[in-house]
Amino acid sequence: MRLLTHNMLSCNIKGVTNGFPLKLEADKWVTKEVDLNADFLRGVFPKIEWPALVAAARALDYGDLPEQADGSMLTSEDFLRRFHHALLELHVEEGALVCPETGRRFPISKGIPNMLLHEDEV
Amino acid sequence: MWYLCVFYHRLLDYRRPEVESLAELFSREEVDRGSSPLVEWMLPEKHHMDSPFHFVSLPSEDIARKIASRSLLVKGIYELWGQGTDYEELEQAIKEYPEDRKLPYLTEDCTFKIIVDSFGKVISSQEQNERIHGLSYIPFKGRVNLKKPDHKFWLMETDDYGSNNGLPPVLQKTIFFGLEVGAANRSLLPTYQLKSRKYIGPTAMDAEIAFLMANQGLAGPGKLVYDPFVGTGSILVAAAHFGAMTMGADIDIRVVRDGRGPNCNVWTNFEQYNLPEPIGLLRADNNPPPWRPGLKEMFDAIICDPPYGVRAGMQCWLIVPDEKRVDHIPSTAPYSLTECVHDLLDLSAKMLVMGGRLVFFYPVSREDGVMNSIKYPEHPCFKLVYSCEQILSSRYGRHLLTMVKVGVYTKEVEEVAKERHREFKENHAKWLEEGNLHSAVFESNDGISKFDRDSKPKYRGKEIFSYCNATIGIICINIISKQALEASYTLKFKPTFDRTVLMTKIKKIDISPAKKVMEQQKSQQLYNSMSSHEDLTNVAMLMIHNPLLICIMCDLSYVIFDASINQSSALLITYNVAFD
Numbered sequence: 001m002r003l004l005t006h007n008m009l010s011c012n013i014k015g016v017t018n019g020f021p022l023k024l025e026a027d028k029w030v031t032k033e034v035d036l037n038a039d040f041l042r043g044v045f046p047k048i049e050w051p052a053l054v055a056a057a058r059a060l061d062y063g064d065l066p067e068q069a070d071g072s073m074l075t076s077e078d079f080l081r082r083f084h085h086a087l088l089e090l091h092v093e094e095g096a097l098v099c100p101e102t103g104r105r106f107p108i109s110k111g112i113p114n115m116l117l118h119e120d121e122v
Numbered sequence: 123m124w125y126l127c128v129f130y131h132r133l134l135d136y137r138r139p140e141v142e143s144l145a146e147l148f149s150r151e152e153v154d155r156g157s158s159p160l161v162e163w164m165l166p167e168k169h170h171m172d173s174p175f176h177f178v179s180l181p182s183e184d185i186a187r188k189i190a191s192r193s194l195l196v197k198g199i200y201e202l203w204g205q206g207t208d209y210e211e212l213e214q215a216i217k218e219y220p221e222d223r224k225l226p227y228l229t230e231d232c233t234f235k236i237i238v239d240s241f242g243k244v245i246s247s248q249e250q251n252e253r254i255h256g257l258s259y260i261p262f263k264g265r266v267n268l269k270k271p272d273h274k275f276w277l278m279e280t281d282d283y284g285s286n287n288g289l290p291p292v293l294q295k296t297i298f299f300g301l302e303v304g305a306a307n308r309s310l311l312p313t314y315q316l317k318s319r320k321y322i323g324p325t326a327m328d329a330e331i332a333f334l335m336a337n338q339g340l341a342g343p344g345k346l347v348y349d350p351f352v353g354t355g356s357i358l359v360a361a362a363h364f365g366a367m368t369m370g371a372d373i374d375i376r377v378v379r380d381g382r383g384p385n386c387n388v389w390t391n392f393e394q395y396n397l398p399e400p401i402g403l404l405r406a407d408n409n410p411p412p413w414r415p416g417l418k419e420m421f422d423a424i425i426c427d428p429p430y431g432v433r434a435g436m437q438c439w440l441i442v443p444d445e446k447r448v449d450h451i452p453s454t455a456p457y458s459l460t461e462c463v464h465d466l467l468d469l470s471a472k473m474l475v476m477g478g479r480l481v482f483f484y485p486v487s488r489e490d491g492v493m494n495s496i497k498y499p500e501h502p503c504f505k506l507v508y509s510c511e512q513i514l515s516s517r518y519g520r521h522l523l524t525m526v527k528v529g530v531y532t533k534e535v536e537e538v539a540k541e542r543h544r545e546f547k548e549n550h551a552k553w554l555e556e557g558n559l560h561s562a563v564f565e566s567n568d569g570i571s572k573f574d575r576d577s578k579p580k581y582r583g584k585e586i587f588s589y590c591n592a593t594i595g596i597i598c599i600n601i602i603s604k605q606a607l608e609a610s611y612t613l614k615f616k617p618t619f620d621r622t623v624l625m626t627k628i629k630k631i632d633i634s635p636a637k638k639v640m641e642q643q644k645s646q647q648l649y650n651s652m653s654s655h656e657d658l659t660n661v662a663m664l665m666i667h668n669p670l671l672i673c674i675m676c677d678l679s680y681v682i683f684d685a686s687i688n689q690s691s692a693l694l695i696t697y698n699v700a701f702d
Binding site for chain 2: 001002004005008009010012019020021032034035037039040043044047049088111112113114115116117122
């Protein structure tokens with residue numbers, strides 16, 4: 001699971017009002033290289049919840065993202081490279097996503113988070 | 123500029139939409155269109171819409187070249203130097219073509235080659251040479267280079283090709299002469315064909331169709347393409363081939379994760395082709411989707427084949443007699459098919475960027491289509507731009523729908539969409555409910571195969587599944603030959619249906635010994651010639667015309683059978699393989 005995916009997901013159990021961001025508990029992660037596409041990064045940047053990305057990257061021992069970011073930083077190649085790395089290259093293979101409100105765990109196994117809800121949660 | 127666009131004679135409905143989609147993809151940044159249409163079409167005089175020859179107006183030569191090289195259905199795009207109904211007329215036309223267009227390609231320092239081609243007819247090499255020599259009035263100064271010429275010229279004609287291609291007869295011979303601007307590269311198809319793919323399932327998308335879907339979805343570098351029914355990833359493989367980043371979800375974890383062992387899963391399908399693996403795969407439902415509230419406009423395209431339950435999911439399907447069909451409920455119908463489409467449209471309306479495309483298959487009852495005009499599902503955020511039919515049987519087809527997001531998704535839109543959906547469901551989608559789709563696909567008119575419902579085989583898919591991936595996708599045996607049936611057992615494949623039941627059915631058919639021998643040979647030939655998925659279509663056709671063949675199929679990743687064969691002696695057994 002890349003952090004882009006993490007940034008998109010939330011706990012949508014019925015009644016939960018604050019299911020985002022999911023806390024990332026990573027047991028095993030790797031770096032997988034992805035071609036950097038600056039246009040894509042610029043397009044996706046406004047849709048990213050920045051603090052959630054920073055926290056998730058920290059959980060994977062990557063601390064090179066600024067605490068806060070705004071659109072003007074997208075002109076910096078250095079920033080783009082860090083953003084790219086955090087968003088698309090860090091890949092969590094085993095671990096879990098934990099709902100901040102209920103503590104419900106969504107396991108990540110072989111790189112795939114299981115977001116399926118139980119019948120009584122829908 | 124106008125060009126001659128020559129298509130392959132296949133998937134006729136998909137040809138113009140593919141060219142138009144690619145034109146849009148390649149000209150997004152380059153051309154300021156104003157109000158004029160990007161692509162215009164014209165047919166050569168007396169040519170039918172299904173003719174391979176079309177005239178097309180494209181924004182630039184560069185775009186024409188790019189379209190041709192990425193398209194699956196364009197054979198080539200040519201700058202037309204002349205056309206005529208005979209060679210005198212052609213000569214006249216070529217001579218009249220402006221010198222300043224011709225001369226740059228005829229100079230001493232460039233090499234060239236002339237290719238003679240004809241639609242639906244073979245021209246002998248002697249005739250070809252004669253025709254090339256007949257063009258001596260064109261002042262070529264450069265040298266001929268057959269292997270790697272700078273310029274390729276094509277002499278193409280269409281003439282009396284008979285009626286076996288399903289086209290209306292040619293009213294008039296036409297000869298075209300043109301300079302090749304761009305040509306197709308279909309060599310990617312053998313690379314990606316399903317039979318050599320490591321991990322496929324019963325609903326894996328045929329490679330050619332998957333590429334067409336990716337083209338209509340405008341997949342390309344810097345784009346994020348999402349498939350909410352990712353299955354074994356075949357659609358995303360096509361999108362990734364064209365440089366897009368991909369993301370997929372599936373409700374079934376066995377599909378997205380485990381696959382068939384540690385080195386046979388969705389990830390390895392990308393590895394196999396040296397493509398970047400999906401940015402994200404997840405196990406999730408579309409109702410409710412797993413996205414955080416407020417998240418929208420993430421994807422550039424959503425391309426998918428929603429699970430209408432026709433192929434996957436059934437443990438085993440035998441012809442179900444009418445009186446038994448009433449309570450025959452397909453095992454995969456977690457929620458109704460129309461709900462599935464509604465959820466897809468709503469999810470896409472929210473998650474696509476403005477101008478982003480939703481490309482998906484929608485099942486259509488062909489009988490319904492003949493009697494009434496077909497009604498597609500609608501959503502206020504979407505404009506339908508293309509619908510391309512793929513005929514799967516005489517009474518069932520599917521349409522590839524391409525929609526463009528034209529409206530912003532809001533709460534009000536959500537309400538309007540719900541209302542439209544309700545209206546659609548009540549008035550237009552009856553046939554999609556419950557088992558109707560299955561009936562449309564598999565319904566049989568004959569009364570011979572009254573298999574007892576309880577004797578329906580129940581097996582787990584493992585053994586069959588490993589067979590599925592083998593090159594041989596089909597076993598044809600002759601129902602009149604018990605030996606042949608026995609022989610087929612040795613082929614790794616063990617049908618687990620009740621043999622005695624089958625044998626009773628077989629015995630009922632009696633035909634002459636001569637006919638029997640003929641049928642045996644025919645099925646043997648058929649079996650020997652079986653090499654690709656495409657052949658399945660031919661087999662299906664053969665079966666319809668040949669009631670004496672019985673066909674046990676595995677890996678129905680391609681063909682949907684029409685079991686509505688009128689001859690009472692016909693018997694079809696179709697195995698669908700479930701993932702468990």
